[in-house]
Amino acid sequence: MASEPNESLDPELEQLLAFIRDARGFDFTGYKRSSLARRVRKRMADVGITEYLDYRDLLEASAEEFDFLFNTILINVTSFFRDAESWTYLQREIIPELLSSVGSEEDIRVWSAGCSSGEEAYSLAIVFAQALGIEECARRVKIYGTDVDEEALREARSGSYSERSLEALSDDLRNEYFEQSGSRFVFRSDLRRRVIFGRHDITKDAPISRLHLLVCRNTLMYFNVEAQSQIIDRFHFALREGGHLFLGKAEMLLSDGERFEVVSMRQRIFRRRSGRTDAQHLTIPLTLDPAAGVEVRDVARKRQLRDLVLETAPNAMISVDLDGIIIQANSQARAQFGLTSQDVGRPFRDLEISYRPTELRSLIERAHSERRSIRVNAVERRLSADDVQYLDITVQPLTADDGLVIGSSVAFVDTTALTRLQLEVKRNREDLETAYEELQSTNEELETTNEELQSSIEELETTNEELQSTNEELETTNEELQSGNEELDTMNEEIRIRSTELDEARTFLEGVLSSVAAGVVVLDSELRVRSWNRGAEELWGLRGDEVQRQPFFHLDFGLPTEALVEVVNRCLVTGVRTEPVDLIAVNRKGRRIRCSVICSPLDSQSDGVVLLMEDIQELSEEG
Missing domain, CATH: 3.30.450.20 (PAS domain)
Structure with a gap:
């Protein structure tokens, strides 16, 4: 998560937060001060108070005011399948991978942290029911929905939503997973029993463990860097190895690559890395006759060791005998040039590699005649219209104990990065030679400029983090505006109803x-x-x-x-x-x-x- 710029702390606000923590057990000290102060100020304006100390007096005198304050701070903006593109990616790419890694009888554990009024948790239930079928989902999937807002949790437990809340769902999904009850729609009971809601503070309560999927979207952005770090530690503990973490569009894990790998940065989906790194070994089984002598087995092991060294060499290598027949091609050569085991034993001249990217047959003949290795540097191999690979090719004649050449080996070293750098250096050198005398006199100035450039890079990195924090702040503000818009919609509806009633009353009165x-x-x-x-x-x-x-x-x-x-x-x-x-x-x-x-x-x-x-x-x- 990107860090936000340092925020100056208002002592009076800090005293108010400490009072709320001690009086009601709600610890908001880990929240970002900018958005937190704005929400508290909004509530203070609603009750006509301008000073934090005066508002604390009101809280001490009115227990009901705590509820109003918490509802103002805890912005419960959510919906079914919010950010549809991200949910589509989760459903198409992540869920099939998750299900394939779990045994057919193993329970699937999912946590929706900061679930608000439950739309996100029920969206997860729909996703798994679509993938597994409703009966198997009801048997195997456990979804835990948690939040600190008890009022929102009560709404989530009911599973009852207005028609407007279900606008994101197609008619088929709504009819399959919801039952109409009057003007409300209730989530189907067999799946609702598999969604467990409870109060949980992600900043201090112990996390749910052994999770396959953890969803926490647009919640971390409300916390400061220290709180975010503690929450991510808990999330890492909660997920099993290979478990996925699904964050909101304004949240990223920029500095936790050792514990989480990026699955999709665009969709903010990450995977928990394994606790250890397993070394990859290439093994070739021994097939020695137990009756063979010790010397025979030693020779076989040495030959096998030589084969392994060639097979696992980091560079592509092929061997050709005096008759021009391919004797061996290691794994790198097969992968890089599209060779197969069937190409071993074929005439070298019949293969594309013999003349592309360069004419190798003449180089092999030259190495044989001159009895020395021939090296060709920076050979271009065009992979596509815009992609060029550079190879250093070494042809080494192979001689027997009697000094006779019995074949040759051809090694290919990929020097694309180095060659491109050398070409760039060469072009730069030509430019530098033209202005050599002038650059000599300004060498010290260039060193100073280099230091300034390094400083600028550091400033840019800091600016990037500040921009990320600003993005989170904007997302928070957007959710506040969305919450306010919903309140205005409700007020407009009430005004429209009252206006209609007044028109009817006026018409009635005029008629009378x-x-x-x-x-x-x-x-x-x-x-x-x-x-x-x-x-x-x-x-x-x-x-x-x-x-x-x-x-x-x-x-x-x-x-x-x-x-x-x-x-x-x-x-x-x-x-x-x-x-x-x-x-x-x-x-x-x-x-x-x-x-x-x-x-x-x-x-x-x-x-x-x-x-x-x-x-x-x-x-x-x-x-």
Whole structure:
């Protein structure tokens, strides 16, 4: 895991963390201070507190506040098959290898550390059920899901999820592994019994042991370097030899190559190395006749030793006799030039190696005639259009005890790296010779520059580690944003429901007011018109949109409103409905009428009244 830059410690925050540890047993001192301080500050802002000491006082006074704080710090962002590409690689490449290494009756042990609400653990159950079949998976696979958040574990144990939580699953997987219960979907019971959930703190609790697979995704990034190192030690102990470690996309094992080998850096999958390195031995069985004499057996052993030396030589070697027949080709030669055991005994000239990468037959003849080894350096062998191999080839004549040449050996030494370096050096030397005098005078400056370059490399390595830490921090922030987005989605849904209810209530109220034959006028605290129903329009001839928000007592219509000023004010002050007031008015048709007006306070708010106006008698012109 890459280390994060040094973080300055806030003494007040450290005191708060120590208090939480001592009071509730939650030790957050191993968490990264930047993200931890941000989450604590968020909770403090929610309760309107700015100082750590004041917030500690609140924690001491309210046990319930601990739960709110823990839910804020422990970001439970997870989903089924999160980062689908990584899960696909696990399912296609890792699981088959894991199953092939385990006996058909042996239990398979899997640990999902930091499982949150259980989606990851159940994803593992689905993966193994797909590979083994549901019945065998339920018989052999044990999956342990652990977390420090009890509330999240309660949700995980229920195995019940919303339809939205299962969006990552295909319809076939959802139908096969989940049973609908009302608006929720419950993971199938036979497999759910094989997923065991429990509280576990990976920073201090003893790890689960003898694991074939350990999954801990996007959890380590919340911890500092020291805590990460301790956790990796526990994970190494938990895994059996060859067991796999599956991390999150923001986490890497950059400096633990001795204990873990990289299986896929892109997918963040690693394998626990064996505790020891087994030497690889090439053995050729002895087939000596027990009745043979000691000298015969010694000769056979020596000959066998010589054969082994040639066979296991690090460089490719072939032997050719005077008749041009291949006598021997060691393992390196067979592998490098595509030779087989059937090529031994064939004429050398019939093989491609005799003329490619260079003409060897003439070199062999020359070595025989001159009775000396012939060496050709930096022979190009083109492996592909863009890949060239360089070989140093040595042809050594082989002579018998009587001094006669009986054959030759051809050795091939791969000098690609060295030759490329030499070619580069040669090109550099030509350039250096051109500027030799100038470089002599600046030699000391180059040495200084070299030291600066080394320092820059070290700075770049440090910067790389800081960038990795920043990446982890960004991933943490992303999960916080995702958590906040989910909260906003929930709030938006609640607002939408309330808006719908308000629209329905408004429509209902308008319908009620419209259906009332009498005139109904609602005034606010400033005696402006808030509502003017259809009965009022029919009675006085003014439309509702004409009088909306207009001062009632400034309106010019057939009702003598000045006679109602005292009645309305009294109703506003006392909040008591008034007796009917009969007024002589003129309706929209221009006829004189007797109008009864009742003023009532609004039930839902004290500042406002409702005027009920009813035509009780039409008067004659003389009346």
